[in-house]
Amino acid sequence: xxxxxxxxxxxxxxxxxxxxxxxxxxxxxxxxxxxxxxxxxxxxxxxxxxxxxxxxxxxxxxxxxxxxxxxxxxxxxxxxxxxxxxxxxxxxxxxxxxxxxxxxxxxxxxxxxxxxxxxxxxxxxxxxxxxxxxxxxxxxxxxxxxxxxxxxxxxxxxxxxxxxxxxxxxxxxxxxxxxxxxxxxxxxxxxxxxxxxxxxxxxxxxxxxxxxxxxxxxxxxxxxxxxxxxxxxxxxxxxxxxxxxxxxxxxxxxxxxxxxxxxxxxxxxxxxxxxxxxxxxxxxxxxxxxxxxxxxxxxxxxxxxxxxxxxxxxxxxxxxxxxxxxxxxxxxx
Amino acid sequence: xxxxxxxxxxxxxxxxxxxxxxxxxxxxxxxxxxxxxxxxxxxxxxxxxxxxxxxxxxxxxxxxxxxxxxxxxxxxxxxxxxxxxxxxxxxxxxxxxxxxxxxxxxxxxxxxxxxxxxxxxxxxxxxxxxxxxxxxxxxxxxxxxxxxxxxxxxxxxxxxxxxxxxxxxxxxxxxxxxxxxxxxxxxxxxxxxxxxxxxxxxxxxxxxxxxxxxxxxxxxxxxxxxxxxxxxxxxxxxxxxxxxxxxxxxxxxxxxxxxxxxxxxxxxxxxxxxxxxxxxxxxxxxxxxxxxxxxxxxxxxxxxxxxxxxxxxxxxxxxxxxxxxxxxxxxxx
DNA sequence: CTGTTAGCGCGTTCAC
DNA sequence: GTGAACGCGCTAACAG
Numbered sequence: 001x002x003x004x005x006x007x008x009x010x011x012x013x014x015x016x017x018x019x020x021x022x023x024x025x026x027x028x029x030x031x032x033x034x035x036x037x038x039x040x041x042x043x044x045x046x047x048x049x050x051x052x053x054x055x056x057x058x059x060x061x062x063x064x065x066x067x068x069x070x071x072x073x074x075x076x077x078x079x080x081x082x083x084x085x086x087x088x089x090x091x092x093x094x095x096x097x098x099x100x101x102x103x104x105x106x107x108x109x110x111x112x113x114x115x116x117x118x119x120x121x122x123x124x125x126x127x128x129x130x131x132x133x134x135x136x137x138x139x140x141x142x143x144x145x146x147x148x149x150x151x152x153x154x155x156x157x158x159x160x161x162x163x164x165x166x167x168x169x170x171x172x173x174x175x176x177x178x179x180x181x182x183x184x185x186x187x188x189x190x191x192x193x194x195x196x197x198x199x200x201x202x203x204x205x206x207x208x209x210x211x212x213x214x215x216x217x218x219x220x221x222x223x224x225x226x227x228x229x230x231x232x233x234x235x236x237x238x239x240x241x242x243x244x245x246x247x248x249x250x251x252x253x254x255x256x257x258x259x260x261x262x263x264x265x266x267x268x269x270x271x272x273x274x275x276x277x278x279x280x281x282x283x284x285x286x287x288x289x290x291x292x293x294x295x296x297x298x299x300x301x302x303x304x305x306x307x308x309x310x311x312x313x314x315x316x317x318x319x320x321x322x323x324x325x326x327x328x329x330x331x332x333x
Numbered sequence: 334x335x336x337x338x339x340x341x342x343x344x345x346x347x348x349x350x351x352x353x354x355x356x357x358x359x360x361x362x363x364x365x366x367x368x369x370x371x372x373x374x375x376x377x378x379x380x381x382x383x384x385x386x387x388x389x390x391x392x393x394x395x396x397x398x399x400x401x402x403x404x405x406x407x408x409x410x411x412x413x414x415x416x417x418x419x420x421x422x423x424x425x426x427x428x429x430x431x432x433x434x435x436x437x438x439x440x441x442x443x444x445x446x447x448x449x450x451x452x453x454x455x456x457x458x459x460x461x462x463x464x465x466x467x468x469x470x471x472x473x474x475x476x477x478x479x480x481x482x483x484x485x486x487x488x489x490x491x492x493x494x495x496x497x498x499x500x501x502x503x504x505x506x507x508x509x510x511x512x513x514x515x516x517x518x519x520x521x522x523x524x525x526x527x528x529x530x531x532x533x534x535x536x537x538x539x540x541x542x543x544x545x546x547x548x549x550x551x552x553x554x555x556x557x558x559x560x561x562x563x564x565x566x567x568x569x570x571x572x573x574x575x576x577x578x579x580x581x582x583x584x585x586x587x588x589x590x591x592x593x594x595x596x597x598x599x600x601x602x603x604x605x606x607x608x609x610x611x612x613x614x615x616x617x618x619x620x621x622x623x624x625x626x627x628x629x630x631x632x633x634x635x636x637x638x639x640x641x642x643x644x645x646x647x648x649x650x651x652x653x654x655x656x657x658x659x660x661x662x663x664x665x666x
Numbered sequence: 667c668t669g670t671t672a673g674c675g676c677g678t679t680c681a682c
Numbered sequence: 683g684t685g686a687a688c689g690c691g692c693t694a695a696c697a698g
Contacts, residue, residue: 004674004675004676005675005676005677006675006676014684014685015684015685015686016675016676016677016685016686017677017678017679017684017685017686017687018683018684018685020676020677020678021677021678021683021684023676023677024677028683028684029683029684030683030684033683033684047447048447048675048676049388049449049674049675049676050447050448050449050675050676051384051387051388051393051449051674051675051676052388052674052675052676052677052690053675053676053677054384054676054690055382055384055385055388055674055675055676055690055691055692056675056676056677056678056689056690057676057677057690058690060384062427062448065428069413070403070409070412070413070416071406071409071410071413071611073404073406073409076403076404076406076409077404079403079428080402080403080404080430083403083428083429083430084430087429087441087444090444092427092429092444092445092448093427093428094395094425094426094427094428095398095412095416095426095427095428096416096420096425097413097416097417108420111420111423111425112425114380114381114383115383115395115425116382116383116384221611221612221615222615225615252612252615252616253615255617256615256616256617259617259618278404278554279554279585279612282554282555282558282585282586282589283585283589283616284588284589284592284617285592337690337691337692338691338692338693339691339692347668347669348668348669348670349669349670349691349692349693350668350669350670350671350693350694351667351668351669353692353693353694354667354668354693356692356693357693361667361668362667362668363667363668366667366668381691381692382690382691382692383691383692384690384691384692385674385690385691385692385693386691386692386693387674387692388674388675388676388690388691388692389673389674389691389692389693389694390674390692390693391674
């Protein structure tokens, strides 16, 4: 059995209340008693029982993190940052995966809430099931909004817009887009921004023909590869000379598809990704991509969850285009 | 305030003991009372407070997971599996990162232990600081042993051996090896197995010249790239025609280095990785690698932590060589 | 079969 | 400045 506060009190010849006070760094304890208590704490290796404390105070120092898939490098990066900042503040993080499944998400959030976390950081996949589930727990969502909770996100529309703008500026006109699942707002917004820039271009350049080819899938590597293959299996005259994706994972899958088909990047095909995961700068060629400021996202989310001030409704961050080696001017026919 | 068991009792006109009994699915409750209690539980939306229960029972349903770096795809995969299996059994998982820092590891384990987890799954980076820290908590370590605790791991020596064997069989004689940190057993074992196969070859083929070039670094992408560059910056006559690595991440970094230097894989250079992370089959070319059976590892680890039977001391799993596209016969000069 | 009660370990009044 | 006592929500042992 671990020693309790009672053991310390007994051994130090004081009452439990006094021990509790030195634990709480309460100033109203005489110096010699405090020293004696601290000594016996050290001596018997006493560690306060967090359960007792939490029960008494009716709050824990745990924060819940719910992500669709920890295997996704973007979320892994997020988890790392959350864990770092949280543990620096004395909090631990409880991890839950939803596998993009609304039913699982509901389940996970419910059990997490049952553990009375101090706060919740949530990357929601659905809002139908979760809506109204959370109350009384400081919650901030990332990437997509949930009514009644604070949101931290990059401006996905602007991200899509930047990608399209970059490709157009390089001279591309036959442009493809690999989207994420239509059911997610994130994906819809990125695509929307992308297409809007194309629309604008058409308006200002009525003579030019620009017809984007859009395909939809998941955010993962495999989806990028499959959809890429689909997009690239066309006659030279209609095949896109550039493709933007909704995630770096898709872009890397696409890279593979292009390689399999003998297409050189960026000579034959330009690619721009989204997220700027660590791997983006290591693939061959290095990926031009839209960076999400993940450290900033995490900082704001954790501040929102742990901070004492009221939560803003929305923190919108600006994505930025990172130019590397996967984009060039289109090939001359 | 959330409703407590007392509220339920009062509202249902029974005692708290009875409510507790229906919660525990105790059979000694008459059917009509059970129904009434369940109805009022439903009615007021009562959820048992886990803190009270845990304090009373002196055990939680939390399992701690300590990994060096959640950003490493192998550990992310591990975390995913652990979380899946754990939540299926009603447990939640507390995540901690050590960043390969022994001091941080000690800290993390201590605070984790303070939360009285039902079990601990640990991928240790050091044993000096951690040794003896854990007692009274069911613990299994993964990858590297910690005295007094169960270990689940692949046979790293055999993995290294397989890699060397494959390269030799293809005809390679100038072979490089990118190792992980010398301070980790995992890395040492892989390298050891690798070099042993080379030694064996020398003994049975005294005429042939085989001198491995070994370099050491971290397990990540960047290290693979840097060390790869170092290894490949040599005259054609001495430059390795094949390089094995201690992780897929290193192998992918190496792929990038080779590409930067105009070396084609596998024509000019063969590469074999270690782990078989999801990305391994998606890079260009697909990576030949040594697979760790991660689902099996996780299953054993969780069984060890949650199971009631005594822990075996060691579960050693067999790695297997996955042949893909990154290896070929050496170029003819 | 059900009600009552004693703690689990802790923080916090309220006396002194 | 310090000690005694209560209660946070729950389970288990004991009565009835």
